[in-house]
Structure formats: C-alpha cells, structure tokens
Amino acid sequence: MANFHPFVVPFVLGTIGLFVICGYKYVRWIKQFDRKQQKLIKKNMFSTRIFPAIKEMFCECLLHLRISKKNWRLGYMHRSIAFGWFLLIVVGAIESRIGTKGPFHFWCAIFYRFFHHNPPANGTEFVFTQLMDLILLYVLSGIFLAFVKKVHSRFLGMKRTTKHTVMDTTVKIALWAIFPLRLLSESVTARLYANGGFLTQSIGDLFGRRAAEFLELPCWSLYSIALCIFFLMLPFTRYMHIFTEVFLIYFRKLGLRDSVKMTGYTKFELSSCSRCGMCIDRCPLYNTLDINDVQSVYLLRNLRNLEHHQDILAAGKNCLMCHQCAEDCPVDIDLMSIRRISRDKGDTDMSDNYRYLDTVRGFNAIGRVAYFGGCMTQLTPTISESMKTIFDAAGVKYWHLDGDRSICCGRPLMQQGFNKQAADLRRKVSELITSSHPTALITSCPICYNTFKYEYNLPIPVYHHTEYLDMLIKSGKLPVKQMDTTFTYHDPCDLGRGTGIYEQPREVLKAIGQLKEISAEKENSVCCGMNLGNTVLSLDQQTKLRDKSLQILTEPNPDVVVTACPMCKKAFKHGTEANVKDIAEVVASSVRNVECRMQNYEL
Amino acid sequence: MNNFGFTIKKTRSFNLSQADLRKAEALLREVPSYRKCIGCGGCTATCSARQFTDFDIRKVHNTFRRGQYDKLADELRKCMLCGKCTLVCPRGVNLRSLIINMRQLLTPSNETF
Numbered sequence: 138m139a140n141f142h143p144f145v146v147p148f149v150l151g152t153i154g155l156f157v158i159c160g161y162k163y164v165r166w167i168k169q170f171d172r173k174q175q176k177l178i179k180k181n182m183f184s185t186r187i188f189p190a191i192k193e194m195f196c197e198c199l200l201h202l203r204i205s206k207k208n209w210r211l212g213y214m215h216r217s218i219a220f221g222w223f224l225l226i227v228v229g230a231i232e233s234r235i236g237t238k239g240p241f242h243f244w245c246a247i248f249y250r251f252f253h254h255n256p257p258a259n260g261t262e263f264v265f266t267q268l269m270d271l272i273l274l275y276v277l278s279g280i281f282l283a284f285v286k287k288v289h290s291r292f293l294g295m296k297r298t299t300k301h302t303v304m305d306t307t308v309k310i311a312l313w314a315i316f317p318l319r320l321l322s323e324s325v326t327a328r329l330y331a332n333g334g335f336l337t338q339s340i341g342d343l344f345g346r347r348a349a350e351f352l353e354l355p356c357w358s359l360y361s362i363a364l365c366i367f368f369l370m371l372p373f374t375r376y377m378h379i380f381t382e383v384f385l386i387y388f389r390k391l392g393l394r395d396s397v398k399m400t401g402y403t404k405f406e407l408s409s410c411s412r413c414g415m416c417i418d419r420c421p422l423y424n425t426l427d428i429n430d431v432q433s434v435y436l437l438r439n440l441r442n443l444e445h446h447q448d449i450l451a452a453g454k455n456c457l458m459c460h461q462c463a464e465d466c467p468v469d470i471d472l473m474s475i476r477r478i479s480r481d482k483g484d485t486d487m488s489d490n491y492r493y494l495d496t497v498r499g500f501n502a503i504g505r506v507a508y509f510g511g512c513m514t515q516l517t518p519t520i521s522e523s524m525k526t527i528f529d530a531a532g533v534k535y536w537h538l539d540g541d542r543s544i545c546c547g548r549p550l551m552q553q554g555f556n557k558q559a560a561d562l563r564r565k566v567s568e569l570i571t572s573s574h575p576t577a578l579i580t581s582c583p584i585c586y587n588t589f590k591y592e593y594n595l596p597i598p599v600y601h602h603t604e605y606l607d608m609l610i611k612s613g614k615l616p617v618k619q620m621d622t623t624f625t626y627h628d629p630c631d632l633g634r635g636t637g638i639y640e641q642p643r644e645v646l647k648a649i650g651q652l653k654e655i656s657a658e659k660e661n662s663v664c665c666g667m668n669l670g671n672t673v674l675s676l677d678q679q680t681k682l683r684d685k686s687l688q689i690l691t692e693p694n695p696d697v698v699v700t701a702c703p704m705c706k707k708a709f710k711h712g713t714e715a716n717v718k719d720i721a722e723v724v725a726s727s728v729r730n731v732e733c734r735m736q737n738y739e740l
Numbered sequence: 741m742n743n744f745g746f747t748i749k750k751t752r753s754f755n756l757s758q759a760d761l762r763k764a765e766a767l768l769r770e771v772p773s774y775r776k777c778i779g780c781g782g783c784t785a786t787c788s789a790r791q792f793t794d795f796d797i798r799k800v801h802n803t804f805r806r807g808q809y810d811k812l813a814d815e816l817r818k819c820m821l822c823g824k825c826t827l828v829c830p831r832g833v834n835l836r837s838l839i840i841n842m843r844q845l846l847t848p849s850n851e852t853f
Contacts, residue, residue: 482840484849490817493792512788512822542791545820553821553840562820669823672840675773676832707827 139239140252144358148244151365158372159380162408169401174393181391190390198382199223203467207415208294214286217279219379224272232265247364250323250337251357254330270334273323276316283313297423299414299434301375308374311367318363322356325349375438378411382468385409395474397556399440403478406470407441410434416462416472421664422455425685426678431455433462433472440479453479457682458552458670460634464660476670480554488557494544494565499572502536507575507597509589511582513703515543520581520703523725524602530728531615536575544569546585547592549669559592567593579605581721583632583702584669590636601632603701606724607641610648617727622650624723625695627686627709628662629702642701642720649727653693663689665700667708683708691715699723759807763845767804770841774801776831783825783835789818797825797835804842813846 196202199220205212233246236253245252257263286293327333328341328349371377385405393402412434422428431452439449456476463472510521528535544566550559578599580586586601609615624646632638639659646652657663666682687709690698697716700706709717768774781798789795795818804812816839825835
C-alpha cells in the first residue's frame with residue numbers, strides 16, 4: 138500500500154476515537170437543551186448571527202485576544218500553540234495535496250516529510266517547506282513559554298496556576314511532546330533525504346547518517362503515539378475546551394443562556410473551561426483568606442466530572458458571588474449562573490409561598506416614581522431619608538414602595554438555589570409594582586437593581602439611584618454645589634461588575650467634589666466581604682475581607698469613602714475611622730447647602 | 741411532683757431527655773456560630789416576614805434546637821432570606837445559613853435522620 142506505514146496506525150486510531158467520542162458527547166448535550174434553548178436554536182440557526190460568531194471564534198479560539206489584553210506574553214503563548222497548530226494543519230494539508238504522489242490519505246498531511254522524500258523541486262515547494270518550518274518554530278516558542286509558565290508563572294502575568302489532576306497533567310505532557318517530536322522526526326528525515334527547511338535541515342545536519350537511519354522510525358512512531366494519546370485523552374480532560382469553545386460561542390451568539398437547572402448548554406460551558414486558572418488570581422477568598430479549593434475552575438471541574446458530590450456542595454456554597462472570576466474568564470463563561478445551578482436546592486425548594494404578600498395593597502402611583510429601598514436600606518435609613526430629600530429638592534413626586542414594611546426582591550433566594558420560591562416572590566412584587574403604575578422604579582440597593590433589571594420584566598424603566606442622581610444633576614433639576622471635599626468611590630460588586638455601572642456615580646461625585654483614584658477600582662474593585670452570595674464565611678473572615686477592601690479605599694486619605702450599596706456601607710462603617718457615606722447621603726448634604734428650587738417637574 | 745406554688749402550662753412543658761436532638765446537633769455542626777446565640781430576639785425584631793405575619797424566627801430556631809420539629813418546615817417557608825437578621829445579630833450568628841440548613845434538615849427526602 139502506497140503512502141502507508143504501520144506507525145501511522147496509532148494516529149489514525151486516535152483521530153477516529155477523538156471524533157467518535159466528541160460527536161457522541163455533543164449530540165447527547167444538544168439533546169439536553171431545554172425547550173427555550175431549542176426554540177432559539179431553531180429560530181436563529183441560519184440567521185446573520187453566524188457572522189459575528191465566526192469572527193469571535195477566530196478571535197478567541199485561535200488568536201486568544203481576550204487573554205492578550207490581560208498579558209501579552211500569556212496571549213502569545215496561547216496564540217502560538219492554538220493558531221500555530223491550526224496553521225500547521227491547514228498549510229500542511231495544502232502542501233501535501235500539492236506534493237503527494239500516489240493515493241492521498243488524511244495522514245499523509247501529518248507525516249508528509251516521511252512519505253515525500255524528494256527535496257523541494259520548484260519555488261512553490263520551497264516556499265511551503267520554509268513556511269512549515271517557520272510555523273513549527275512559532276508553535277515551539279509557545280511550548281517553550283508554557284514550560285516557563287510552569288516554572289515561573291509570574292513571568293506570564295499569573296500569580297497562581299491551577300492544581301491539575303493526573304489525567305490533565307498526562308495529557309499536557311503528551312501535548313508538549315508532540316511538537317519537539319515532530320521537529321526531531323522531520324530533522325532526521327531531512328538528514329537522510331535533504332528535504333527539510335531552514336530549521337529541520339540545520340538540526341538534521343547535526344546527526345550522523347547512521348544515527349539518523351537508526352532514529353528515523355522510532356521518532357516518527359513516537360510522534361504518532363504522542364498524537365494518539367493526546368487525541369484519545371482529550372475528550373476526558375481540560376483540552377476538550379479546544380473544540381467545545383467553538384460550539385459555545387456559536388450557541389451564545391444565537392442567544393442561548395443558562396437556565397436555572399443544569400442543561401445541555403451548561404454542559405457545553407463546563408467543557409469549554411480550559412482550567413487556565415485566571416479566575417484564581419483575583420478571587421478575594423484566595424487573596425485574603427487562602428481558601429484554595431472553591432474557585433470557579435475547581436467547581437466547574439467537579440461539576441463536569443460529577444464526582445466528589447460533597448465537594449461540589451461545599452465549593453458551591455463558599456463563594457461571595459462578587460463576579461470577579463466572571464470578569465476575568467477569558468472564555469466568558471457565565472460563572473455566576475453555574476454557581477447558582479450548583480446550589481440548586483431541589484426538594485427543599487417549594488412553590489406557592491408568600492401568600493401573606495397578597496395583603497399588601499398597591500398605591501395609585503400614576504405620575505410618580507416608585508422608590509424601592511431594599512431590605513438593607515431598612516437597616517441604613519439615612520439612605521432612604523437622603524433620597525427623599527433629593528426627590529423633594531428636585532420636585533419629583535415619589536412613592537416609597539417599601540417604606541413601612543420591607544419586601545425582598547428575591548435575589549437572596551435565587552442566589553441560594555431556591556428558584557421556585559424566588560419566582561413566587563418576584564411574581565408578587567411584580568404584581569404590586571405594575572398594579573400601581575409608577576413611571577419608573579428607583580432602587581438604592583445594587584442587589585435589588587440587578588434583579589429588577591435582569592429577572593423582572595417590568596414595563597417601566599429601572600434605575601439605580603446613582604444613575605438617577607446623575608440624570609437629575611445633568612438635566613439641571615437637582616442643583617448641587619461644587620465643594621472641595623475629596624472622595625474615594627467603592628464599586629459594589631452587583632452594581633459594577635454585575636450591571637456595568639461605573640461612570641454615573643463617578644460623574645455625580647465629580648459634580649460635588651473631587652474624586653481620588655484608588656489602586657483597584659471599576660472591574661477590579663474588591664468586595665466588601667458582606668456579599669449576600671456567601672453563607673459559609675464566618676464573621677472573622679468577612680472582617681478580613683472588609684479590611685482589605687477598606688485599606689485600598691482609605692489609601693489616598695479621602696475626606697469621605699463613598700459607596701452606592703447599603704450593604705457595603707454597613708460593612709465599612711464599623712471598620713474604619715474614616716467617614717463612610719452612601720452616594721445619596723453625599724448628594725443630599727450638598728443639596729441642603731444650596732437653595733432648593735421647589736418646582737414640580739414632570740418625570 | 742413538688743408543688744412550688746406555681747404551675748407551668750401543659751402545652752409549654754416537654755421532656756428534653758426524650759427529644760430527638762439529632763437534627764439539632766447536625767444543625768450546630770453545620771452552623772457552629774449558632775452556639776453563640778443568646779436568644780435576644782434581634783433577628784425577630786428586624787425580620788421582614790415578621791412585618792406581614794406572625795413568623796418568629798427566634799421561636800423557630802429555639803424550638804428546633806429543642807428537637808420539636810413539627811410544623812417548622814411550613815413556618816420557614818415564610819422567610820424571604822433577605823439576611824437582615826444576620827446583619828443585626830449582636831453575636832455574629834449566621835442566620836441565613838441557619839435557616840437554609842434547617843430547611844434542608846426538615847425536608848422529608850433528606851433521609852440522613
């Protein structure tokens with residue numbers, strides 16, 4: 138049989154195994170999509186959404202642009218291996234198509250130099266030979282950097298890397314072996330037949346002829362075996378992300394999102410995690426408390442393997458849900474939703490609750506805005522008092538929805554996996570709001586804001602009070618006075634990373650005083666430690682987290698530490714000598730300083 | 741029984757040595773901070789559900805601790821888990837964790853006990 142040698146058998150078996158196993162897994166997961174997800178796929182499968190999906194696949198799966206933004210060396214490492222290997226396959230396929238004489242099998246492209254002994258005859262072949270060597274060098278530089286990362290990860294911008302399982306480490310060694318083995322095999326063949334490029338030929342010439350004759354077959358065999366091991370183990374290890382991420386990007390662009398239960402889409406997400414460990418570095422639980430087994434990378438691994446049931450439960454519980462890992466994830470996996478899925482309470486979660494809320498009557502709030510302080514604001518009443526001062530000063534008619542009795546928005550239940558109960562509560566609150574017909578909903582609590590914005594389908598606009606204050610000041614309805622007070626601003630997790638509101642509070646503060654920069658702000662803001670997402674941390678641990686956050690906030694020595702969350706304010710207030718205020722209080726004190734224009738504005 | 745000149749109402753007396761405290765002990769294992777509870781009732785005073793109903797979280801966790809689990813599951817369904825009780829607790833008891841754990845222990849399908 139022409140163009141065949143027994144050493145290609147492992148490679149062929151590996152490739153067939155890879156496609157069969159991956160195909161089986163993907164088909165099974167697609168069958169597990171829920172009805173809503175299936176509908177979306179059917180609707181959008183061939184829509185124009187494919188084009189942005191293809192673009193993102195190219196940018197992320199091959200070029201790894203998001204990682205490059207974090208650290209260019211790390212980006213280069215991933216790009217050189219992923220994109221380099223892709224080029225090696227594509228260019229190799231073209232080269233072998235042109236050059237192969239006799240029957241063409243798919244392995245001819247991989248082992249082209251072994252079967253094609255003639256030195257480059259014409260210009261095209263010469264160019265291809267040199268190009269393939271260049272690409273191989275590119276990949277090898279990536280492998281070298283990967284090795285450097287293993288020894289000294291800080292060089293590539295990562296303080297810590299993931300603790301891998303034995304399987305993951307084995308397959309990594311196989312991957313690292315593939316390219317040096319290819320270089321060696323091609324070099325030895327180049328020594329014998331002078332068919333190499335600038336790299337393989339010059340390395341090959343270092344060998345003696347007899348050594349090369351002796352080494353040729355073992356080298357090619359080892360190369361084939363390394364490929365076989367890598368391919369066969371890939372579907373069961375973290376390298377499954379190579380193919381799965383492509384599908385994930387496609388489904389995400391079609392509009393699919395996580396459901397409250399584990400679905401096929403979640404399975405795609407779990408397997409798209411490359412366990413790069415970028416979620417570890419900035420996890421507050423690791424940074425401050427040295428808790429090193431609950432980070433998203435480990436949760437996803439355990440969920441994917443569905444082993445260590447107790448580990449999943451423990452790791453799932455111990456998380457602040459501060460969105461930091463979701464912000465850092467280069468694959469953009471919805472880590473917060475997966476965390477919630479891992480907390481699903483199953484049988485404990487019962488429907489038909491909160492009948493007592495039916496006794497709450499709506500209010501004829503036509504022409505008024507509804508103000509929802511949130512439960513935490515009940516414990517920091519100065520915030521709601523300040524908001525009332527502001528509403529009066531701006532001449533806005535308002536209705537304090539939870540003034541005398543507080544109603545929860547349902548987020549704490551949702552975060553703890555009580556999905557049915559949360560839905561019940563949301564329905565009640567939603568009915569209460571819509572039956573009262575306010576013009577807008579303003580809330581002081583980022584936790585409630587996030588829920589009202591993303592979980593409720595309210596027919597009216599929802600604002601956090603930072604947004605609303607910014608609107609009032611910019612439109613001139615709220616006269617404020619510029620003072621020379623200095624502020625530092627703390628981005629609450631749910632307002633910043635959760636809903637992406639960074640600029641409005643800063644604009645407000647700049648209109649009143651001077652805003653000082655701090656070392657970790659906006660998406661890097663450090664959680665105050667009191668986040669509702671966690672039920673496991675002790676008070677001491679929370680205090681440690683709070684102190685870390687406060688240290689950053691008080692570093693530039695501001696007059697006032699400002700936050701926009703009643704929870705953060707409550708956390709900070711007891712931990713520092715500095716003056717801690719909510720943004721509403723700051724604005725209200727500024728308003729009191731100027732003469733209020735008591736006019737009624739329609740809003 | 742000795743007559744001390746006063747009586748305890750029948751309904752409020754129970755025999756602690758005969759109570760089944762396994763769930764209560766499991767709860768204390770899961771939420772160690774609960775050992776610090778002094779029963780001040782701050783949690784009940786601030787409770788959001790309490791503002792609408794007669795839900796009394798102190799009563800619930802106290803009766804749970806004594807091994808009287810009847811009707812507590814239904815009572816706990818009223819809780820909205822907003823966490824105000826945790827924030828006001830002067831002893832730093834993690835009440836949200838306490839409530840979640842009580843609910844899980846009271847679920848019939850939880851066959852550990």
